[in-house]
Amino acid sequence: MELIYDGSMDSRLFKDILGKTIRELSEQDSDFIYLDADLMSCIGTGAWACENPDRGINCGISESNMIGVACGLAATGFKPMVHTFGPFASRRVFDQVFLSAGYAKNDITVIGTDPGVTATFNGGTHMPFEDVALYRTIPTATVIDITDVPMLISVLKQCKDLPGVKYIRVGRKNAAKMFADGTETPIGPAITLREGKDIAIFACGIMVHEAMQAANKLAEQGIDAAVVNFFTIKPLDAEAVKKYARQCGNVVVAENHSRIGGLYSAVCETLARENTAKIDVVAVNDEYGEVGPQDYLQKRFGLTAEHIVETAQALLK
Amino acid sequence: MDATLKKGLERFALEIRIGVLEQMKARGFGHVGGSLSITDALAVLYGSQMRVDPKNPCWAERDKLVCSKGHAGPAVYAALALKGYFPYEMLKTLNQPGTSLPSHCDRNKTPGVDMTTGSLGQGTSLACGMALGEKLRGHDARVFLVVGDGEANEGQVWEALMFAAAKKLSNLVLLLDVNGKQLDGCTKDILDTLDLHAKVEAFGFDTVSIDGNDIELVYNALERTRQGGDKPYAIVLNTVKGKGIAAVEQAKSNHSMAVSTDQWNEWLLSLTAQLD
Numbered sequence: 001m002e003l004i005y006d007g008s009m010d011s012r013l014f015k016d017i018l019g020k021t022i023r024e025l026s027e028q029d030s031d032f033i034y035l036d037a038d039l040m041s042c043i044g045t046g047a048w049a050c051e052n053p054d055r056g057i058n059c060g061i062s063e064s065n066m067i068g069v070a071c072g073l074a075a076t077g078f079k080p081m082v083h084t085f086g087p088f089a090s091r092r093v094f095d096q097v098f099l100s101a102g103y104a105k106n107d108i109t110v111i112g113t114d115p116g117v118t119a120t121f122n123g124g125t126h127m128p129f130e131d132v133a134l135y136r137t138i139p140t141a142t143v144i145d146i147t148d149v150p151m152l153i154s155v156l157k158q159c160k161d162l163p164g165v166k167y168i169r170v171g172r173k174n175a176a177k178m179f180a181d182g183t184e185t186p187i188g189p190a191i192t193l194r195e196g197k198d199i200a201i202f203a204c205g206i207m208v209h210e211a212m213q214a215a216n217k218l219a220e221q222g223i224d225a226a227v228v229n230f231f232t233i234k235p236l237d238a239e240a241v242k243k244y245a246r247q248c249g250n251v252v253v254a255e256n257h258s259r260i261g262g263l264y265s266a267v268c269e270t271l272a273r274e275n276t277a278k279i280d281v282v283a284v285n286d287e288y289g290e291v292g293p294q295d296y297l298q299k300r301f302g303l304t305a306e307h308i309v310e311t312a313q314a315l316l317k
Numbered sequence: 318m319d320a321t322l323k324k325g326l327e328r329f330a331l332e333i334r335i336g337v338l339e340q341m342k343a344r345g346f347g348h349v350g351g352s353l354s355i356t357d358a359l360a361v362l363y364g365s366q367m368r369v370d371p372k373n374p375c376w377a378e379r380d381k382l383v384c385s386k387g388h389a390g391p392a393v394y395a396a397l398a399l400k401g402y403f404p405y406e407m408l409k410t411l412n413q414p415g416t417s418l419p420s421h422c423d424r425n426k427t428p429g430v431d432m433t434t435g436s437l438g439q440g441t442s443l444a445c446g447m448a449l450g451e452k453l454r455g456h457d458a459r460v461f462l463v464v465g466d467g468e469a470n471e472g473q474v475w476e477a478l479m480f481a482a483a484k485k486l487s488n489l490v491l492l493l494d495v496n497g498k499q500l501d502g503c504t505k506d507i508l509d510t511l512d513l514h515a516k517v518e519a520f521g522f523d524t525v526s527i528d529g530n531d532i533e534l535v536y537n538a539l540e541r542t543r544q545g546g547d548k549p550y551a552i553v554l555n556t557v558k559g560k561g562i563a564a565v566e567q568a569k570s571n572h573s574m575a576v577s578t579d580q581w582n583e584w585l586l587s588l589t590a591q592l593d
């Protein structure tokens with residue numbers, strides 16, 4: 001696994017990669033089928049779906065129905081992948097996902113775009129800080145927060161054939177470059193991006209970039225921080241959690257999500273009986289989202305490298 | 318319809334369109350298509366139908382508007398600013414950090430906005446609850462509900478319509494903005510809703526269909542809804558997405574548009590020229 005992180009941004013947009021990968025998966029596997037709820041133009045699949053109406057199904061603005069239809073398709077042997085914005089892919093359809101997919105064992109992959117503050121100008125109604133929390137409660141579900149382009153491609157390919165309910169949260173804009181093109185990121189194991197002994201930063205999604213920046217700043221102060229990418233929030237790599245908790249004795253969890261129910265909760269649940277480390281969190285407080293540009297929102301909700309640095313310093317005091 | 322009133326409402330509609338574009342020019346982009354299609358109906362509502370008091374936006378017995386297609390917020394904001402709910406200058410803060418004017422309607426942020434919407438479909442049930450509430454309280458206030466034709470894909474819309482008819486909510490007026498388009502394209506290509514007039518009527522609404530960009534027709538249709546009775550009212554507004562700016566009307570994708578300041582200015586000029 002080749003790490004190419006230097007803090008620079010990838011020029012490629014997640015939305016284009018999503019559209020391209022969905023088209024490729026369809027070419028590779030005739031059982032693959034993609035459904036959307038009037039948001040094809042947001043990930044560049046509209047023209048392709050028009051030409052392939054048997055594999056790209058626009059369900060209109062009816063997310064709950066879309067999940068049910070996808071589950072029915074799964075029952076007839078298809079491998080459905082559905083897309084809508086994060087809040088509609090989670091809250092809006094939660095019961096359908098829980099029962100028609102999870103409980104009834106109809107395997108589907110759900111992509112929720114614009115997680116957390118990446119919903120920017122769509123504002124509070126479109127800004128899910130709770131999608132991970134909801135999906136984590138579905139027995140045996142897979143929950144993933146994407147960091148970069150190679151990871152998105154790798155995860156989409158794996159999810160197509162993975163059993164159960166799979167939820168992928170990913171933005172539509174670009175992100176910092178993390179791994180070399182072609183890198184496979186097997187679902188499950190956490191990825192150590194940087195070794196360290198004083199403090200471990202556990203991060204996922206857009207917060208991995210912030211965590212790497214924070215680690216650089218901490219290094220300038222003589223603090224040796226490990227950074228571990230927990231892109232698979234469920235099933236959580238409990239061994240990695242425990243290992244770094246023991247190794248560093250201090251853990252900061254950073255996530256673009258509510259501090260209730262997400263990666264921080266998962267880590268705390270894992271470490272509750274361990275008593276090995278002091279833990280703190282950089283995440284959204286018990287609050288609703290609001291409208292604005294992403295840099296403003298990251299400051300407003302406390303999701304920057306500076307917040308990680310401050311939290312780490314306070315832990316180490 | 319009185320000629321002076323008609324002229325006044327047409328001018329109000331034009332001013333709302335200008336206000337919509339001013340907001341989008343300030344931010345550079347916005348939901349222009351669906352804001353402009355519903356503008357004429359909003360002009361008639363706020364200009365002649367709704368019993369409201371801009372100085373007292375929380376007056377309990379006021380008429381209420383639920384813009385369930387919440388992304389048309391900018392059209393509602395322009396109407397409210399022109400009515401004096403808040404300073405016109407505030408329109409320039411659309412979607413800016415800390416704003417009171419988010420892209421989707423928010424009752425906790427904007428004076429005069431009666432309900433929070435943005436997740437399509439949800440406003441329909443909220444409006445039913447409000448109409449029922451007014452009845453139970455013995456108020457004669459009415460509730461106006463704006464729904465998009467794409468939004469009508471949502472099952473919740475039809476649950477709400479069934480409820481409204483069953484509970485005889487004659488103080489509810491549904492305005493269905495049939496502009497023939499949704500986000501990904503034409504409604505008939507995405508998920509064909511077929512005959513919405515027939516469907517709404519079959520769900521138990523007193524229903525009429527009109528050109529929803531014709532002030533006089535909208536006015537007459539709304540006047541009709543004052544008769545009470547035991548059915549909720551529906552007006553199917555056949556509209557044009559982006560109405561009023563030829564280039565926006567014709568654009569293939571006009572749901573949300575990002576154009577240059579020069580372009581917004583040019584469109585604004587074409588509207589202000591009509592102010593006489």
Ligand SMILES: Cc1ncc(C[n+]2csc(CCOP(=O)(O)OP(=O)(O)O)c2C)c(N)n1
Pocket residue numbers: 037038039061088092350351352354386388435436437438464465466467468469494496498499500558572
């Ligand atoms: C539940 C939900 N799903 C999806 C969206 C994203 N979205 C916003 S507007 C829109 C299209 C709306 O079409 P329509 O109701 O016809 O509105 P109009 O064309 O009048 O703007 C979509 C899909 C949303 N806001 N809410």
